[in-house]
Amino acid sequence: MFKIVPRNRISMPKGCIRIFLKYFLKNNLTEGDEIKKFEKSFAKYLKVKHSIAVSSARMGLYLILKAWNIKARDEIIVSSYNAPIIPKVIRMVGATPIFVDVDPKTYNINPKLIEQRISKKTKAIVVTHIEGLPCGVNSILKIVKKYNLKLIEDCAHSLGAEYKGKKVGSFGDAAIFSFGKGKHLNTFYGGMITTNNAKMAISVKEELKSFRSPTIFEVIKNLISNFLISTFTSPIFFSFAIYPLLLLTNIFNIDLITKIFEDKNQFIPEKHSIKYSNFQAAIGLQQLKLLERKIKKRIKNAMILDERLNEKIKRQTLLKNTRHVYLNYSIEVNDRESLRKKLFLHGIDTQPTWMKSCSPSCPVSKKLEKTVLYLPIYESLSRDEIEYIIKTFNKIIEKNE
Secondary structure, three states: OOOOEOOOOOOOOOOHHHHHHHHHHOOOOOOOOHHHHHHHHHHHHHOOOEEEEEOOHHHHHHHHHHHOOOOOOOEEEEEOEEOOHHHHHHHHOOOEEEEEOEOOOOOOEOHHHOHHHOOOOEEEEEEEOHHHOOOOHHHHHHHHHHHOOEEEEEOOOOOOOEEOOEEOOOOOOEEEEEOOOOOOOOOOOOEEEEEOOHHHHHHHHHHHOOOEOOOHHHHHHHHHHHHHHHHHOOHHHHHHHHHHHHHHHHHOOOOHHHHHHOOOOOOOOOOOOEOOOHHHHHHHHHHHHHHHHHHHHHHHHHHHHHHHOOOOOEEOOOOOOEEOOOOOEEEEOOOHHHHHHHHHHOOEOOEEOOOEEOOOOOHHHHHHHHHEEEEOOOOOOOHHHHHHHHHHHHHHHHHHO
16 A cells, blocks of 8 residues: 655644743743753763753864864864764854764764874864764773863763763763754754863853843744644645655756755854743753653664564664663665655655765765665654555665665
8 A cells, every 4th residue: 555654754743832822922932941940950860960952963063172272283083974064163163173974884973983183183072872882882982082172972862872881971081962842852953061170161151141142032943843844744734745846856956855954054153042931941841851751662673663664774783881862763875865766656755864974084884875865764654654665665676786
């Protein structure tokens, strides 16, 4: 039976309209006590000493680098297979990103290649736990200790992921998290900095005092934006309105969703110096209670795909003693566009990787940028939809063999 399955479903946080009206009527949508409550709850979840709510993960990285006085001629080591905004923020403070290629199995920074890129100018390493899979943390911690470097964890993909029973975001000197659409915890954008360093936390909080509060219009705009995306990806609307439109644009080899929603990597510190809102924090508190349930459903979906997808298909490989939280389910296919089109004609919408190869001298990253494809993995997938994805995918692969 033919089914239509979107690449993602962005659901509205439960009770968000009621929460919005509550704080709107109290006139504390933008500022209030929920921010500190959310920060405290988030820190407790990760078992860290300090959590600081910020307007975005990229602003969080910028504030961390500023707090450490990272400046011109300093070097920061970073994974080459990454979101381009990470090296862009590093350049914003005047520092130079030094790219290290990734492990071809995990897609995370390859610890074996890091030391050869360290120089006297190196101040820190930024490790991205890609798609929700933790890096080889122990190996990296030995390196930062040996060379007296700072370690920043980019956990934008990986809230709830664990390495040897300990949550990511609690290993380094500081970490950043993202709460944008499609992330494990959605508060209509925003992010969090975590650290066990009191001095750094104080420095960041002082800097945030100079930021302006968001306007009520900005809060409402983000709420409406999420509502529209939620509507567009709902089963009925997507099937009868969005899917036919995508079929039409596919004729012209245009991926409309990527064109509309792809991150343009815009970041202007002065423009984005906005505080996290009280309304977002209230949503965050509610979402945090549901987080583990969502993660467990994604893991269950991934286990079914691991077990049933054609075994010849290469996919992101777990390290031992890790908990992968699957922001995306990544596979590698050489003729990616051909497979995408065939799956789409059977109703299954997929997404080429959002990640880019940030350096031409990193061959593994270059290959992954061209071959990685995300299959649907979100927690609202039904068992029938998963079965349909597996049967359709395997049938197409077998026919191509």
